[in-house]
Amino acid sequence: MTTQTTQSTIGRRLLLGVVVLSVVAGLLVAPGAVAAQEDDGGIAPVPASYYGTLTVDGDPAPAGVEITAELEGSTYGSITTDGDGNFGGPTAGAEKLVVDPDSTPDDAEVTFLVEGEAVDTTVSWEEGDNQQVDLSIDELPDSADDGDDSNGDNSDDDDSDDSSGSNGGGQAGGGQPASDTDEQEESEQDDTETDSNTPSVEDVRSELEQNEPDTDTSTEIVDSDPDNPGVTVSPEGTESVRQITFGDEGATGSVEVREYQSPPESVSESVSAAVDGDDDDGTADDSDGTQTTSSTSVVSVADISPTDDTTASSAATVTMTVDRDRLTDPQNAFIAHERDNSWEQLETSVQDSEDGEVTLEANVESFSLFAVAETTESTQSDTTDSDAEADETDDTDSTAEETGDSIPGFGFVAALAALLAGALIAYRR
Secondary structure, three states: OHHHHHHHHHHHHHHHHHHHHHHHHHHHHHHHHHHHHHHHOOOOOOOEEEEEEEEEOOEEOOOOOEEEEEEOOEEEEEEEOOOOOEEOOOOOOOOOEEEOOOOOOOOOEEEEEEOOEEEEEEEEOOOOOEEEEEEEEOOOOHHHHHHHHOOOOHHHHHHHHHHHHHHHHOHHHOOOOHHHHHHHHHHHHHHHHHHOOOOOHHHHHHHHHOOOOOEEEEEEOOOOOOOOOOEEEOOOOOOOEEEEEEOOOOOOOEEEEEEEOOOOHHHHHHHHHHHHOOOOOOEEEOOOOOEEEEEEEEEEEEEEEEOOHHHHOOOEEEEEEEEHHHOOOHHHEEEEEEEOOEEEEOOEEEEEOOOOEEEEEEEEOOOOEEEEEEEEEEEEOOOHHHHHHHHHHHHHHHHHHHHHHHOOOHHHHHHHHHHHHHHHHHHHO
């Protein structure tokens, strides 16, 4: 009996000692854990993302207008408009204006700035938000206007007025010297040239003239198919220009053809910029998150020049050919035509024959450079979603670990609880 009483007393004392130790340890650990959590600043909130449109006096904003956001005095993101006035997009792979504060803001009003100047539209910041915001302003800020003027808007008129005043008053009247005007015009020209590195048609012509043509022929305009309307000419000795049918029954003179079967890369760059467009870089995001990229390559170039001015400016049908093995998909081939110092994609009829030759036919309204080109598209799955999900999973795991460690004394108390349970079991036994 005495032995049992002694064991019971020892068990109670052991249990009481463990409880006291647990309380003391919890009091010691809790302040340190809370202080560590405060020093870390807590867990950063999930950023908010915005996209939408910008209109200027009711019309879509031009490309390249910068839009930023401001929250509690801090500026976030930098995104620019495309040619349709859009900035960013709703899909996961599209660019967005991201606002990611270090902590949840007290004043959660987001202000949007266009070229550094705030607009009237504001939104409330919400963690993880993905919101469309449509902005509108009456006119672009001065910085944006100055950029437009450098491309030949109102600044030309102002320069003209200043110049005329200078000529009227003479140098003695304090007018702007001619040398300053020349320097300004040269500066504006340099800015315009810097805006785009895409070769122009003039650049293409200049480079073609430095290369020897594969074919250089001259054929008299004589109707080789009198049974059909118009005047049909089949140039002699050509490789790609198969036939030209003039709509004018009175077409006279001769037609000169110079062909380049391996044109320089600048031709493809120039045609691709005109056909694919510069604003979106030839890329488009589909609804399923995939990204489609289009590119245009030029297979051959021909300079067709009737010697008679009236014939040169008349409508006609041009038939060109290309070897089948030079195309990836003949149905994506077309004829591009030089027009107004740019390239125009003509509505082209394509026939893929069994003899390994593809025939292209298009109607034209004048004559100059013609290019047989092909547009190819490549589709790439947007891995942004999967990467984002993986990052979110990692963040979630990390957050869970941080949460477990940040609860004051959680890990230590759990260990003590296990120790208490063991002591209790031992006591009962």
